Amino acid sequence: MTLNDTQPSQELDNVSSSSMGGDLITGAQLYFILLTTSAFTQVFSIGGVITNVINIAVFVKLGFNETSNISLLTLALCDLLSTILTIWGTLCVTPGFSDAELPFLPTEIAQLTGGALSMFVLRCSAWVTAFISFERCLCILIPLKVKKWVTPKMSTAVVLAISITTIGPYIGVHWRWTFMWKFLPARNATILGVTVVDTPFLNLKEKIDNIVFGAIQPIIAFFTVLVCTVFLVVYLRRSSQWRKSMASAGGKTGGGDNSFQFQMKQNISRKEEKVVRLVTSIATIFIVCYTPNTLMILHMAIFPSFSLFGQHRNTFLMIYLVSVLANSVSASVNIFIYYNMGTRYRNALRLMFHFDSEDSVK
Template identity: 80%
Template structure:
């Protein structure tokens, strides 16, 4: 879903004509809000492309003997693709580019080539984050069994399954959308655009799949990460209290070093999950409001408010996809040393 917001209302003093009625945000306000958010989104997305390219190089260098490297590599790949597509989708609604006499209609093709695909890939990232959080919870609850169950092969299989189950239904849901050539009398030119095929079967099929993909899938992923994060935070507090009690007793147990190592991993996963929760909240709220309030949609009474929240959610996705490198560098000793080695810097102190 992408909007062409290249033209503000002609009369900014009479904005009521730009509304479908009773919206919280006027047409004039919407224009400038979307321009500002789009500019920030581009900045975060470009940063995300750079940081995730670095992440991918580091995890490949670290190897795949540890399952966490595989999961984090998959997350970096999803974030990289998501930010690239966000850059393109945002460019399609940027004044100047969308108004140019191009051989295609940017606002029409953006959902299938930019913003829509960006949301899809970010949902893959959401499920990968849920898997990482859930795996870490299992490592705490049943550590011995998890080592047998969660191997590099099974982790790879889970990541591939996440991609298939997320991307596959999306392709089916957009069978109604077709690339077509359109003749524009005003330009006396034929350009590439998008048409929607309306048949009862395809309409029903798309509605069902949109409920699954647009509502159930993202909310289940969000709740999974939220629950696992709460569990990990509780574990960190208890572990910290245990270490303090041991320190006050003046002793050091044989398992204290392993406990510290486990704590570091849990803190890293918790930080990633917390950033995800904060940045994915606008998406979750948007999905819930769309399900509860029919007027909250691109075709409804509160379409301006919807488009503001939608654009904010895209920017939040870009932020989430851009900041993980700082968490890895701060909390991951092996990651930090590998990164510094890549740039020919002195290894950091462990």
Template identity: 80%
Template sequence: MTLNVTQPSLELRNVSSSLTGRDFITGAQLYFILLSMSALTQVISLGGVITNVINIAVFVKPGFNETSNISLLTLALSDLLTTILTIWGTLCFTPGFSDAELPFLPAEISQLTGSGLSNLIFRCTAWVTAFISFERCQCILIPLKVKKWITAKTTSAVVVAISISTIGPYIGAFTRRKFVWKFMPGRNTTVLGGTVVDTPFEILKEKIENIVLGLIQPIVAFVTVLVCTVFLVVYLRRSSQWRKSMASAVGETSGGDNSSGSEPKQNISRKEEKLVRLVISIATIFIVCYTPNTLMFLHMAIFPSFWLYGEHRNTFLTVYRLSILATSVSASVNIFIYYNMGTRYRNALRLMFHLKDSVK
């Protein structure tokens, strides 16, 4: 969903004089909130750029023979683009930059090059996360069959299809929102800005896009990740209970002397458990960070007053900025999960930075 936030009244310098009506947040409070969130978002996103570049370097090195490696590489690429565009989009609404006499209008240019595009790319992240979660569920339910149809080629085709289906429709935004040259009387110069084409066809098309791309598509991805994560958590608990009961049974029958025949199965189970824990951690962070965005769009669909020009405009802008902040967090912290839970990733990273001996 592309939010039209290009009007001058949205710039921070004018936010304190906005009409709040029955809004819960005053103009002065909104100014402080947006300024604080913008600064925090910039810092987190900058860190996300660094961490995702590292992730990409680690995932590229071993090649693309494993399906999980392809999916995680795609996730890192998507997160990298999200953080870069978030930095740009946030900068365009930061005092000092948005007020500067630049050859373009930052708030208007950002609509097509910053926040709007960043939202769509993060939806690509949502669907890749959903695919990773679904793939792990299939590996548990049908471990023998899944290896036949989830191959490196299949995974590559799926991530390409996800990218096209989520980012491709963004091209349609250029049919209604366009770059134009505008004369600024106060500055006596012409600058690059944006405009909106309000033909009946374009308005109808955008409404359909908002419903399909802004509401249905991200919610389906969110629910998919949520359901798969719940399944994986249940499986993990049952697997842990089964392993404890088996260890107890072996101890009672053999006096604690574990048979060699049961050891390979336990090793395989532990390896699978590590992968499941990794996926659960990634999915959990996504669910927590994507919840504000999902609730915001659901609230917009149910309550018309919760909108950019509605009675609760300031509250809407606060929640919108919170969703951007949460998105930047989600796109920046995966490196800590990989390092703490992935032995291969940890070894590769330590070798890349020439740190002592790799962890075994």
């Protein structure tokens, strides 16, 4: 979603209103979708808070000698913040809460403190995932050089740079959208809302930010992950075929030294393949769950009427709600991948909860 979509609007408090002409989704359908997706989004987001707190604790316990732990810790931090913001934003647009006589306008406050910020955090997650995938591709293509280039310090610098360039621009949102006390005659009360600062400079800045941070940045991250994932999948298939052919050839050679060398190569291949499978699984879930958001961005660029204030507003909101649900799912399921595919992660987690360890910590 672009910065322009964070514009405060009383219309969001009336999602059950009639559909605009030409829209595929009626107001009643949108209201039902809102109730349904909000319930599932809250469930997955609460689960995401729990699982990512566990992920953060485990990666801190494992330490930062391995570059992958630094990247995965950053991803867990982004997912934790994203799920917290999603819980808040979803609550504010839920019928009942949004209609309550609160000292603030829930929809307006949520758009600035929840929806807008969560989009920036989501872009950070996207670029961290792209970095993890790209790093693994380099480990396959130039393994010896990567070990010299990609150090813990370098990885820390990269994830910090990603965080600053993806979340940092959110500060600019407050140059145009600011908090303001508003008097509502219907309630005879002054409550907190959001207002727009309209100046030529801020208007131009917003248009540039929409293009750079709202469209180009997330789309590049998405296709980077997509290309790297395709490469990793091809590598896994070739690695599996190589291991089968070597196993067949190794069975015919009876020499002790040759057999030992073959076994070592096979073990190294399996260890590398295990890491690649983990990264591929993370990237695949990201691609599936981030696709609705990417399609929404591309559709907005092609069809101007497809926006929060355009002719197809209800359809836009439906896809946006689905993308929020998909992102909450993505942020909550990584723990299962880590546990099933990461031996060291599984051991650290079992030891943390005082379970008997099945594997030896290496």
